[in-house]
Amino acid sequence: MTAPRSATDHPSPSLPPTEPGTAPSPIMFLMVGVAALGTLLYAGFLLDPDHRGDLLPYTMVIIAETVLVAQAFFGMWTILSGGHNPRDFAYFHTKDGLYGSDPAVQRQPPHLREPHLHGSPIGVDIFITTYGEDLEVIRGTVRAAMRVRGRHTTWVLDDGRSDEVRDLAAHEGARYVRRLTSGGAKAGNINHALTLAKGEFFAVFDADFVPRPEFLEETLPFFNDERLAFVQTPQSYGNLRTTIARGAGYMQAVFYRFIQPGRNRFNAAFCVGTNVIFRREAVEDVDGIYTDSKSEDVWTSLMMHEAGWKSVFIPDVLAVGEAPETIEAYSKQQLRWATGGFEILLTRNPFRRDVRLSLEQRVQYLVTATFYLTGIAPLILLMLPPMEIFLDLQPMTIETSAMTWFLYYAGFYALQILFAWYTLGSFRWQTLTLAAVSFPIYVKALGNALRGKDVGWQATGTAKGRSPFNFIVPQVLIFVFLALTSVVGIIRDLDNGSVSLATAWNVTNTIILATFLVAAAREGRQLSAPSPARTPAAKPTRTVVARPADTAFAPVWGRGTATLEKETS
Template sequence: MTISALPSNLTRLDGRGHAVRAAETSALFVLVAVCATIGVIAYMLFLLNPANRGDLLPYGMVIVAESVLVLQALLSMWTILASGYEPRDFAYHEAKRQLMARDDGRGDDTLHLDSRPLLIDVFITVYGEAPDVVARTVLAAVALRGAHRTWVLDDGQSDEIRRIAAEHGAWYVRRLSSHGAKAGNINHALTIAKGELFAVFDADFTPDPDFLIETVPFFTDSNVAFVQTPQAYNNLHTVISRGAAYMQSVFYRFIQRGRNRFNAAFCVGTNVIFRRAAVDEIGGIHTDSKSEDVWTALTLHERGWRSVYIADILAVGDAPETIEAYSKQQLRWATGGFEILLTHNPLSPRRRLTGDQRIQYLVTATFYLTGIVPALLLLVPPLEIYFDLRPMNIGVTAVTWAVFYAGFYLVQVVLAWFVVGSFRWETLTLATVSFPIYAKALWNVICGRDVGWHVTGSGSRRSPFDFIVPQLLFFAFLGLTSVVAIARDVHNGTLALATAWNLTNTLILAAFIGAAFRERRRPPRPLAALPTADAPRPITVVARPLPASDSSRSPAPSGLRAEDAR
């Protein structure tokens, strides 16, 4: 897979088919963002107006839900309006100009920074992904411009993956146990690899040849701990993969860019390059959470290190294609956010963060609450249909409600249009129906439960309906409610707003369940076998590439004898 294979709505290509730098925030986009902000404020003032208040129960549910959504929207708009910040300064461009200045034309492609040769490691973390997927990533990683060593860190303990690493010229590492999951895998590799910088790619993310060329020059600033690039996806052929990918578009195109201004852009676990000294200072990649990426970034920011985010697409991977994969991915991500909120509150005076960083990490920690509150809004129309309990005063007409509601939601749809080029119903669907996942994540954190580690891009081994029981129950309830509502409106001779609202929610759930039916008919993609708890675990294995590999790209690791690397 290449960058040029991306859909045109995700990146812009130059004449050679390579991704080019993301465009600056346009003046029109800023105008739409300002209008969206005004719409958010107007909607909240409308809801809080005592003259518009309806029955206590549904009104309270609406206020709680919309307050969470409005607060997140306002903070997001603030961050988006800061996204014009350009992290590439004069020092970056000068460092990039000298990066390969010493290439003598004889194949020496050593990268230099501040006139020093760099030793760079590239880690590919593997845990049961399909061999063809891993092979694609290894081949691309080895081919990165600039001398480096590529390491395949295999927690899946697969001899097939070991063979792939050797054939493509990469070092192979298999450790004693899988303690610490992905973070532990990386930390173990850091005891063997000794590069000054190290990049990390998930097994299903294929890097662009210029990844190192575009990111390494930032490290001319001695305060930079890591440089993060976006996640982009090429497998947008299911409702789930499209919805999961488009849900992140605004975040990667604008939110992360805006966080540069506040030194609060955080790591997302892949397509990132770290300064070894910074990670060593904090004791390695964070291992006490399955969201090791955000926690590592938070710890680095608390130590005063700087992060950099660039919106250039320099790696392409696989979005979760199945409901199972999506559910496990979102559960893991949400758990990490709630862990920060409940165990490491960014607003605490004990946190060594700037005011801006506190706000940005608070947004991160509370973001997945926006995924829980749709459950409250789904229940508001049935309260009116069955019990005649209305969230708004009966004097508020449907037209008035629609005007303010559109000011909040419709303008944000327009904002999203600027990002992905069209309205994506898949995103609306997943945002509405994912509340059981996020509620479970919050409950797990409160109870201290471990969610385990799962491969994000894996094919489903179980029926998708095993993972959507709450959604099925809601669909049955809302479907019955719609029948009751329609019968009532026919009797009254008018269409009520609650009926239209409930029908809309029912159709959204129906679309999601329809995707589950299509998924069940589709054969799952095979996975490599994972080690079981009872399987014998070998001692740590470090295998070097086959002799035919390019020795200039894969020199022997520092401190490792040739006889140890068998």
């Protein structure tokens, strides 16, 4: 049996500690400035009429690179906006009096001390949402939640309707909630729990995110501001063992270390669904956690900001979780997130006249809603070399030398990689590989959003362990096509007596896809190996079951009948 996890038994998390409110260093300013200069030079090169090639490939380049350049610019702008420290005098004053002034309270065990705000005691609930995760994963999270300092009530919200999870909650001393229906998926699960729990504040943790004991002590003092809706902390990972986990984990590191803190300046930091604590009044003000999207966290944040509520992000790692370790888990996670982002773009565009946001908030939410377009851009760029090799269609004029193209191209991409290397502290080829090969997921997500298709819901940690090749058929087909194209290009270049940029570019793309497929084959072998059986502890308990009257905050998930077990491959 795997030993239950605690908040301290993980390997080093993916997100290094960051001093809250630390302004970008002079080196950071220099890096951003150089990267911005490279971006401008590349944009100028592409838009120069003298460099225009054939219309179709040139238009494809402009579309793809416009998305990438715009995201790079706004990302750097947000990073340079960082440095605002949300911990002001009022925060520290509130923290000093968090447990009141009664000496008897100070002598109580840390998890029994009743927290106070504005001199009055407050109720706090901790929600752990589950939907079929491994029992020992849930056990570790529940035990850690019970040990969080500050009096609170721990609830296990089980949409998997598991008697084993019910018994686990009873054994660990947590309350257990099971609904009769799964309407609204995770958002509906939380909304239903709010009809049972009555605390003024509630924290939410996914079943695979283990909170640290100081979580409430570090977040509750921010709520001295009565217009603060939620405090979000990073997602950090302790299971970076596979290519997929490392790529997925480090893909988010820059976002949590620099982008989210920068958004504090614009009151635009948004909820990411876990490791967050809400003010109940703010959630009720927007009629509960938003249920009609795959990205209920971002949608709820948008609604709260429109209603005039504030948000705070702190870069302190206060919970450590698990990144998706398999291609199946990663694909379903990204499909869910990307579909939700595109839904915002298509149905609640931040620049619509009826959206009540400041200009800075509009920009930040537009960047969020269009972010996953950067995942589609690689597909467009992958098709350019074959167009030149087979059809002799070139994005740039024949007069533009390969070296000139490469220098401008490298001036943008190499500097972006160098900037990412500086912020992460190391080079992560897994992140670049995942970013280059995930385009089928984002194309499908955009199609789902355009058609209003419900992709269903599955927790990241509950992948069924099927062959990874079930989820990467498009990548396999494109790899075969690029490999054959490389052969044709090499033969053509041998006849011409020189190596063309198109062939070199295509061979590079083929190698990147091959690297990903090798990782998929390795994962497939690992999944086919037998795994040890688990024997969970069990103890009977009373189940709190939803009644029809308990669903005030639970409208139907998606745009049609919910089928939560539906596969998304």
